[in-house]
Structures are given as structure tokens and as C-alpha cells.
Amino acid sequence: MHAQYLDRYSFLDSPVHRLPPSLKLAAATAAVAAMAWIPYRHGAWLAAAAAILAALTLLSRVPVWFLLKRLLLLEPLVAGVAILALFQPGGGKLFLLLMARSTLCLWTMLLLSNTTPFTDLLELLRRWRVPGLLVTTLALMYRYLFVLMDESQRMRRARQSRTLTAGRLAQWRAGASVISQLFIRAGERAGRVYAAMCARGWT
Amino acid sequence: MRPGVDVNPALQVKRLSYHYPDGTAALRQVDFTLAQGARVGLIGPNGAGKSTLLWHLNGLLPDSPGKTPAVWIDGQPLTEKNLPEMRRRVGLMFQDANDQLFCATVAEDVAFGPRQLRLSPQEVQQRVQRSLQQVGLSGFEKRPPHHLSVGEKRRVCLAGVLACQPSILALDEPSSNLDPRGRRELIHLLAGLPQTQLIASHDLELIVELCQQVLLLDGGQIVAQGPTRSILNDEQLMLAHGLERPHVLRHAHPHNPSAEP
Numbered sequence: 001m002h003a004q005y006l007d008r009y010s011f012l013d014s015p016v017h018r019l020p021p022s023l024k025l026a027a028a029t030a031a032v033a034a035m036a037w038i039p040y041r042h043g044a045w046l047a048a049a050a051a052i053l054a055a056l057t058l059l060s061r062v063p064v065w066f067l068l069k070r071l072l073l074l075e076p077l078v079a080g081v082a083i084l085a086l087f088q089p090g091g092g093k094l095f096l097l098l099m100a101r102s103t104l105c106l107w108t109m110l111l112l113s114n115t116t117p118f119t120d121l122l123e124l125l126r127r128w129r130v131p132g133l134l135v136t137t138l139a140l141m142y143r144y145l146f147v148l149m150d151e152s153q154r155m156r157r158a159r160q161s162r163t164l165t166a167g168r169l170a171q172w173r174a175g176a177s178v179i180s181q182l183f184i185r186a187g188e189r190a191g192r193v194y195a196a197m198c199a200r201g202w203t
Numbered sequence: 204m205r206p207g208v209d210v211n212p213a214l215q216v217k218r219l220s221y222h223y224p225d226g227t228a229a230l231r232q233v234d235f236t237l238a239q240g241a242r243v244g245l246i247g248p249n250g251a252g253k254s255t256l257l258w259h260l261n262g263l264l265p266d267s268p269g270k271t272p273a274v275w276i277d278g279q280p281l282t283e284k285n286l287p288e289m290r291r292r293v294g295l296m297f298q299d300a301n302d303q304l305f306c307a308t309v310a311e312d313v314a315f316g317p318r319q320l321r322l323s324p325q326e327v328q329q330r331v332q333r334s335l336q337q338v339g340l341s342g343f344e345k346r347p348p349h350h351l352s353v354g355e356k357r358r359v360c361l362a363g364v365l366a367c368q369p370s371i372l373a374l375d376e377p378s379s380n381l382d383p384r385g386r387r388e389l390i391h392l393l394a395g396l397p398q399t400q401l402i403a404s405h406d407l408e409l410i411v412e413l414c415q416q417v418l419l420l421d422g423g424q425i426v427a428q429g430p431t432r433s434i435l436n437d438e439q440l441m442l443a444h445g446l447e448r449p450h451v452l453r454h455a456h457p458h459n460p461s462a463e464p
Binding site for chain 2: 118119122139140142143144146147189192193195196197198199200201202203
């Protein structure tokens with residue numbers, strides 16, 4: 001199963017990984033807030049932020065190609081919003097600014113999540129008095145992400161093992177059925193997980 | 204097991220019936236008693252109603268409790284009002300460990316029950332340490348569940364249940380998907396626990412090893428109950444209910460002098 005390697009880089013050992021999680025979370029949150037706020041005329045600050053992030057990335061030993069891939073995966077969502085800026089007069093500058101800002105924000109968060117184990121972040125949120133239900137939801141999401149990914153992988157493999165013709169259309173159709181099956185199974189599992197929580201006193 | 208004999212049974216189930224929402228009968232007039240400290244096997248084919256029965260012991264089913272309580276724990280009826288206390292007393296271990304391990308780390312998961320009991324953080328911490336030690340997983344506190352083997356997951360599940368200090372353990376297929384070593388460790392673990400245990404399993408060899416008594420459930424009804432060896436040796440009965448006479452009872456060998464050929 002490959003899903004368990006999803007968060008493998010957060011368990012590396014580097015100067016960045018060794019920083020206290022509270023410091024990293026506070027700094028990352030502040031950085032994101034600041035970058036979202038910096039106006040265009042102070043664009044040099046964004047360049048400075050990028051330089052700092054680059055230095056931290058190199059120091060953290062998280063592979064650059066890995067971060068780039070993750071960034072590219074998220075970029076279309078950002079671009080979708082930024083493109084709207086092009087439709088107003090003088091939108092070119094705004095577009096660039098939006099793209100730069102959001103890329104830096106994503107980079108910060110990717111770096112945080114790949115240098116700090118998620119469980120440490122959860123513990124921190126709980127200590128910082130973030131509403132318990134929100135932390136519990138995040139914890140459940142993290143936990144079952146892996147279970148669901150394993151399950152979808154098993155289903156995909158089971159389907160592949162019996163896919164004897166290579167028709168593109170048939171493959172797409174089967175892929176869609178895997179997704180719908182996954183929804184159904186996730187729903188059923190949610191019922192059982194809730195029962196397990198109740199069994200240990202959840203109210 | 205013998206109604207009317209035990210003065211203070213750990214668990215009594217009286218005329219328990221349950222229908223699934225679609226109307227099919229899942230349990231019909233189930234009636235049995237577990238003596239304090241007994242280890243009893245719950246056997247029967249797939250779909251016999253074993254899991255459904257276990258869910259009732261913990262009050263997870265039925266969704267709305269009936270008027271006449273069917274489940275009695277330590278002489279007290281399980282009702283809507285005392286549900287939290289009864290859930291603490293009956294520790295339920297689910298069939299799929301992934302359903303039961305819903306927290307992000309082992310320590311968090313074991314601490315879940317004690318936290319729900321509103322114990323002090325020190326007491327929670329103590330119980331986590333003690334339970335993990337009991338199942339032989341000290342030092343696993345920080346591990347995320349998806350980095351554990353099946354056997355380790357099972358033991359964390361058990362630790363999470365033990366941390367609530369239950370008097371009864373209801374175990375659903377505890378040995379399924381375990382490798383022989385994991386299964387052996389589990390058997391030793393269960394044999395060493397003082398709690399009254401009801402073990403639902405298809406692993407009949409495990410039942411022979413651990414349980415003095417068995418309940419045979421089929422079609423939602425108890426079709427037989429009594430000493431493990433006499434029931435599991437009844438070839439006709441076993442085959443009629445989708446089971447078989449386990450090999451440990453078939454072959455006499457130095458480890459098992461009591462087998463009847």
C-alpha cells in the first residue's frame with residue numbers, strides 16, 4: 001500500500017523539522033496573512049518572502065520536485081480565480097499579483113505540512129483552544145484519508161485484474177463506478193466509525 | 204450459562220429480538236446468561252446475527268430502546284438513562300480495526316474513552332500507559348494507526364477498550380486477518396485478562412482454546428449452548444449450521460490428550 005507514504009516527508013530530520021511546531025504554525029499563519037495583505041507597490045517584499053521560503057525549503061531537505069508537483073496540482077484552482085482579474089481594466093498586474101501571492105501562500109503551507117507531522121499540528125490546535133469539534137473533524141479526516149486511499153487502490157486493482165479489453169470508454173465508465181462505490185463504502189464506514197465512537201462514550 | 208443458577212451473573216440477555224429496518228428478523232428471542240469471569244464463544248455461520256447481538260450489549264442497537272429492557276449488566280437493566288455507564292462497563296471490539304481506530308495517533312485513540320469519562324489529564328495519561336503496557340505496545344504512543352500492522356492495530360483497539368476499565372469484553376472476530384504469530388499473541392492476551400468475555404468468531408480452534416462454554420447462533424436464534432467440547436464435537440450439529448468439527452478435537456496428540464477420535 002502506498003497511501004501510508006503520503007506524509008512521509010513530515011517525518012524527516014532537518015533543522016526545519018526540529019523547530020518547535022508552535023513556532024512553525026504561528027510563523028506560517030502570520031506569513032500567509034501578511035502575504036495576502038501586501039499591496040502591489042511593495043512587491044519587493046514578496047520577492048523577499050520567496051527567497052526566505054526557498055532557503056527554508058533547501059534547508060528542510062524536502063525534495064524540490066515533490067513540492068513543485070504538489071504546487072502544480074493546486075495551481076489550477078488559484079489560476080481559476082486569478083483569471084477573473086484579467087477581465088477588468090489594468091487586470092494584468094492584478095493577475096500577476098494574485099498568482100504570486102497565492103503561490104507563496106501555498107508554498108508556505110506545503111512547507112509547513114511537510115516539515116511538521118500532522119498529529120503535532122492537531123495537538124497544537126487543541127492546546128490553542130481551537131473548537132474541539134473542528135479539531136476532531138480534522139483528525140478524522142487525516143485518519144481516514146489513508147484508509148480511503150487504500151480502499152480505492154484495492155478497488156482499482158481488483159478492477160484492473162479483470163479488465164480484459166482496453167476500451168477507453170469502458171475504462172472511464174469503470175473508473176466512475178469505482179468513485180461511486182467509494183462514496184457508498186465511505187458512507188457505510190462513517191456509520192461504523194460513529195458507532196465505535198459511541199461505544200467508547202462519545203456523546 | 205445456566206439460568207437461575209448464578210446468583211450474580213455478569214450479563215443477562217432476556218428474550219432479545221431485533222428486526223432490521225427493512226423488516227427481516229435479525230435476532231429472535233435470544234436468551235442467555237454469562238457468569239462473572241466466564242469466557243464464552245459465540246459461534247454461527249455468516250449472517251447468523253453475531254455482530255448484531257454484540258452491538259446490542261453495548262446499546263448501539265436498537266436505535267430506540269424498547270420498553271422492556273432485554274440486556275442486563277451486573278444485575279442492572281440497560282436503559283436510555285444509564286447508557287454511558289453501561290457502555291463503559293461493556294467494552295466492544297469491532298470487527299474492522301480501522302473502524303475503531305479513529306484518532307490520529309495511538310495515544311490519542313487509547314485516551315479517547317478515558318477522556319469521555321472526564322478523567323483528569325494525569326489519570327488519562329496513566330490509563331493510556333497502563334493499557335498499552337497490558338497489550339505489549341508501550342512506546343507506540345506517537346505512531347499513527349496507518350503505520351501499524353493488523354495485529355498491532357487489533358491490540359491498540361483492545362487497549363482503547365481496556366482503558367475504560369470494562370467488566371465485560373465483547374469481541375467481534377478478534378483473530379480475523381491475523382498472521383499466526385499475531386493470533387497467538389492475541390490468544391495469550393485474552394487468556395490473561397480477568398474480564399468476562401464473549402468472543403464471536405469463526406476461528407473454532409481459538410474458541411476451543413479460550414472458551415469453556417459456547418453459544419451457537421443461527422438465523423438469529425440460539426440453537427445450542429453448553430460446554431465447548433461437547434457442542435463442537437457434535438458433527439451433525441456443526442455441519443447443520445455451516446460450521447465444522449475443529450481439527451484440534453479430531454486428532455489426539457500429545458498436546459491434546461482429550462480429543463475424542
